[in-house]
Amino acid sequence: MKPKLFIDGEHGTTGLQIRQRIAARDDLEVLSIPEAERRNAALREELLKSADIAILCLPDDAAREAVAMLTDAHTRIIDTSTAHRTHDDWVYGFAESEPGQGERIAEARYVSNPGCYSTGAIGLLRPLTRAGILPGDYPVTINAVSGYTGGGKQMIAQMEDEARDDHIAAPHFLYATALRHKHVPEIQSRSGLAVRPLFSPSVGRFAQGMLVQVPLHLDAMDGRPAMGDIHAVLAKHYDGQDIVEVVPLAESAAIARLDPTEMAGTDRMKLFVFGTDGDGQVNLVASLDNLGKGASGAAVQNLDLMIGA
Ligand SMILES: NC(=O)C1=CN([C@@H]2O[C@H](COP(=O)(O)OP(=O)(O)OC[C@H]3O[C@@H](n4cnc5c(N)ncnc54)[C@H](OP(=O)(O)O)[C@@H]3O)[C@@H](O)[C@H]2O)C=CC1
Ligand SMILES: CC(=O)N[C@@H](CCC(=O)OP(=O)(O)O)C(=O)O
Structure with a gap:
């Protein structure tokens, strides 16, 4: 049946x-x-x-x-x-x-x-806390931009219907500026973080797609890992499945601009490790469709x- x-x-x-x-x-x-x-x-x-x-x-x-x-x-x-x-x-x-x-x-x-933002953030953070390379008390910051369908029927109407009193004309706007977005408890607990992450979301004038960024200072992490160590932990964690792709470092290094709509219409997520080897900093980025894998x-x-x- x-x-x-x-x-x-x-x-x-x-x-x-x-x-x-x-x-x-x-x-x-x-x-x-x-x-x-x-x-x-x-x-x-x-x-x-x-x-x-x-x-x-x-x-x-x-x-x-x-x-x-x-x-x-x-x-x-x-x-x-x-x-x-x-x-x-x-x-x-x-x-x-x-x-x-x-x-x-x-x-x-x-x-x-x-949640959609949570999928990106947890997808980047959980493998690192699990492997012990990112200490649970690291003060994590997450910056993100989402397509406006993330706000459901009401935000879609506000963005698309210029005749509405509450029409949103901005091409891009920050919100949840009090840093109390509803995804924060979920991101903290499911990523294994002891310290509440600082999460600053935003919306862009595109329907579907999302970038979630987690910048990290490598010198503040246990064992001062190199950029390649971070990438290796992510690649190992996601080995053997085809929904989350960890983009090779050389491929990420060749990207001059990252388009938040790149994964729109797909049910997959791409994870990038950006930075310059030896500089002690990385920017981890998840790209997904807020309505797909999100x-x-x-x-x-x-x-x-x-x-x-
Ligand atoms: N949009 C996104 O990218 C994501 C959404 N979500 C979650 O998915 C859920 C749905 O969001 P989304 O689809 O965007 O929202 P929408 O507002 O687009 O759709 C919600 C639907 O639920 C109906 N509804 C509302 N209240 C009731 C009720 N009391 N009884 C029965 N039906 C009701 C609405 O009807 P009506 O038209 O009458 O209001 C509408 O059809 C939310 O909890 C959201 O947090 C999760 C991840 C991403
Ligand atoms: C752009 C936008 O408004 N996004 C929604 C979250 C979308 C999402 O992931 O949803 P749920 O937590 O509802 O599952 C928001 O920030 O409230």
């Missing part, structure tokens, strides 16, 4: 992209809710309980409500919201982040899909692990 899938929030930005990714598949029975009924709680509850797997593409509060509806049901859940990303009962849905994580996702009832692509990857596809 085909597994029954319900995407709660299927008419939103993340939900629509998941539907596109599974549209041609015949190994799933997709339960769907009409757009006009998307907030009909009774109908959603019925569909959630009928499904073998539900993917929640909802704001945090609505995701918590959906999980509460399923307490006594058998439905397995992938939550794309922030609600359960640091929760002990939930398996973190970043298969490449830890050895054996794909197997844990495959067995799980509750899977929390990572959300909907990762959700489909987790779905496939859970159903053994």
